[in-house]
Amino acid sequence: xxxxxxxxxEIILDHYRTPRNRGELAPPASKAxxxxxxxxxxxxxxxDVADGVVRDIKIGGQGCSISQSxxxxxxxxxxxxxxxxxxxxxxxxxxxxxxxxxxNDSPIDESQSLGDLEALQGVVKFPVRxxxxxxxxxxxxxxxxxx
Amino acid sequence: MxxxxxxxxxxxxxxxxxxxxxxxVYLDSAxxxxxxxQVIDAMSHFMETSYAPINRSAYQLAAESTDAFEHARxxxxxxxxxxxxxxxxxxxxxxxxxxxxxxxxxxANLHRGDVVVLTQMEHHAxxxxxxxxxxxxxxxxxxxxxxxxxxxxLTNLDSLLKGAKAFSFTxxxxxxxxxxxxxxxxxxxxxxxxxxxxxxxxxxPHNVTDVVAWGADFLTFSSHKMCGPSGIGVLWGREELLxxxxxxxxxxxxxxxxxxxxxxxAELPAKFEAGTPPITEVIGLGAxxxxxxxxxxxxxxxxxxxxxxxxxxxxxxxxxNDITIHGPSDPEVxxxxxxxxxxxxxxxxxxxxxxxxxxxxxxGHHCAKPLMRLLGANATARASFYLYxxxxxxxxLVNALEGAGDLFSL
Numbered sequence: 001x002x003x004x005x006x007x008x009x010e011i012i013l014d015h016y017r018t019p020r021n022r023g024e025l026a027p028p029a030s031k032a033x034x035x036x037x038x039x040x041x042x043x044x045x046x047x048d049v050a051d052g053v054v055r056d057i058k059i060g061g062q063g064c065s066i067s068q069s070x071x072x073x074x075x076x077x078x079x080x081x082x083x084x085x086x087x088x089x090x091x092x093x094x095x096x097x098x099x100x101x102x103x104n105d106s107p108i109d110e111s112q113s114l115g116d117l118e119a120l121q122g123v124v125k126f127p128v129r130x131x132x133x134x135x136x137x138x139x140x141x142x143x144x145x146x147x
Numbered sequence: 148m149x150x151x152x153x154x155x156x157x158x159x160x161x162x163x164x165x166x167x168x169x170x171x172v173y174l175d176s177a178x179x180x181x182x183x184x185q186v187i188d189a190m191s192h193f194m195e196t197s198y199a200p201i202n203r204s205a206y207q208l209a210a211e212s213t214d215a216f217e218h219a220r221x222x223x224x225x226x227x228x229x230x231x232x233x234x235x236x237x238x239x240x241x242x243x244x245x246x247x248x249x250x251x252x253x254x255a256n257l258h259r260g261d262v263v264v265l266t267q268m269e270h271h272a273x274x275x276x277x278x279x280x281x282x283x284x285x286x287x288x289x290x291x292x293x294x295x296x297x298x299x300x301l302t303n304l305d306s307l308l309k310g311a312k313a314f315s316f317t318x319x320x321x322x323x324x325x326x327x328x329x330x331x332x333x334x335x336x337x338x339x340x341x342x343x344x345x346x347x348x349x350x351x352p353h354n355v356t357d358v359v360a361w362g363a364d365f366l367t368f369s370s371h372k373m374c375g376p377s378g379i380g381v382l383w384g385r386e387e388l389l390x391x392x393x394x395x396x397x398x399x400x401x402x403x404x405x406x407x408x409x410x411x412x413a414e415l416p417a418k419f420e421a422g423t424p425p426i427t428e429v430i431g432l433g434a435x436x437x438x439x440x441x442x443x444x445x446x447x448x449x450x451x452x453x454x455x456x457x458x459x460x461x462x463x464x465x466x467x468n469d470i471t472i473h474g475p476s477d478p479e480v481x482x483x484x485x486x487x488x489x490x491x492x493x494x495x496x497x498x499x500x501x502x503x504x505x506x507x508x509x510x511g512h513h514c515a516k517p518l519m520r521l522l523g524a525n526a527t528a529r530a531s532f533y534l535y536x537x538x539x540x541x542x543x544l545v546n547a548l549e550g551a552g553d554l555f556s557l
Contacts, residue, residue: 003503004499004500004503004554007499008496008554008555013555016555017555038511039494039495039510039511039512039525039526040511040512040516040519040525040526041495041525041526042525062525063493063495063525064493064494064495064496065493065496065555066495066496126499129495129499132495
């Protein structure tokens with residue numbers, strides 16, 4: 001059995017205790033809500049998009065350390081990035097979580113460092129927690145599609 | 148017989164598992180229970196010697212299979228003290244049994260504006276079918292509120308029940324462990340002219356059940372929570388009500404005749420048992436009932452009362468304000484199911500940490516989201532004990548919680 005230290009890396013606990021970009025954005029910001037129906041976690045992602053760039057992002061909701069830290073790291077990683085870059089990053093993150101986009105065989109651009117997000121790699125060893133880690137990312141995709 | 152938990156535990160092969168040199172501490176029996184050797188053997192033996200279709204075919208093997216199947220139905224009748232064996236309907240699980248009542252009885256007897264009363268501690272299985280009837284038939288739902296210690300607040304029960312057609316409630320909450328006053332609730336329903344539907348999914352595996360003493364009209368329960376296999380549940384209903392209800396699922400076995408212009412239903416219980424049932428699973432349920440009955444349901448209740456009494460004081464003594472245990476503090480009105488909040492550790496993280504010690508607890512909303520909202524939680528951790536859990540299992544839980552608080556520095 002993999003050890004807890006593989007899962008609860010210090011950087012993850014840091015984002016959990018001190019989440020970045022918490023809050024809400026008023027309309028016309030795009031909002032999406034995600035639920036993990038099995039464990040009751042819920043998350044809201046607000047994004048402010050202008051000229052194809054996510055200018056601002058805020059995260060609301062409640063969840064476990066993995067879902068909350070993943071959301072916090074995600075918010076820091078996507079702020080100020082273009083939608084194209086963000087979609088690539090989502091794909092890359094989900095790839096790290098062993099989730100592949102069906103019917104999309106195009107290569108994933110891995111030229112940029114994942115930064116703090118690398119810390120979530122250990123989640124893959126705990127398959128039941130993968131859905132905690134990707135909840136905010138799927139919700140971000142919904143928010144992008146709503147924008 | 149005396150109750151020896153060490154001996155009982157030996158009956159359960161899975162509980163002998165050792166993972167990473169540590170024993171398994173299974174505290175998730177409110178979710179699903181483990182199976183004793185007696186049940187596993189009965190199912191294997193049946194498949195090796197007597198498995199054949201039931202209620203059709205003239206050969207001896209089919210007759211044996213049918214006899215074994217119907218014998219198990221008789222065991223279910225005795226187990227809940229139902230008046231008649233043909234009142235025992237086999238379903239897929241308790242959820243399907245509740246859906247059967249809501250859609251068949253409710254669909255035929257409820258009309259726009261009719262009232263069904265539920266409680267705020269119900270499982271989704273006793274909420275969503277009624278919401279579906281609200282959408283299709285325009286019925287109104289009313290809710291019995293809860294007291295601060297997680298019991299039903301019966302102060303305004305009579306006015307809530309006024310004009311109601313049905314009162315559907317759990318005999319024991321799967322989250323709070325609360326045992327409800329079923330007999331009193333049935334009587335209140337009848338006084339208001341409503342029928343009483345009892346969700347016994349959590350209660351029946353742990354207590355002596357007597358539908359006649361309760362005065363209930365329907366009872367639902369599930370095999371997999373009472374040492375039997377999954378895939379089989381039971382609906383008991385009063386014969387008069389079942390006879391008056393339209394069928395639920397149509398198909399083979401549930402008919403007396405089928406013509407080009409229509410069909411005639413079979414008699415009870417076949418009327419509500421369309422298609423080939425899970426035959427081996429019914430045999431397993433029968434074996435589980437025999438197993439539990441030999442130990443004695445009142446002995447099991449006594450053991451669980453002692454276990455929960457010990458668990459409540461051990462957790463509260465050790466952790467004080469760091470732990471909040473939901474539900475009644477009085478073991479007389481609660482089963483051995485403990486939902487709790489520990490510091491500010493998210494239940495999902497808590498169960499992950501406990502898993503390092505092979506302690507299996509449920510983390511989540513327990514399919515009772517309205518109740519979770521009432522508790523102000525998205526999720527809780529839940530430890531639930533059964534006949535095979537010893538006080539050592541309680542100690543293991545109490546000790547392992549220490550590490551969870553440390554890890555998150557809360």
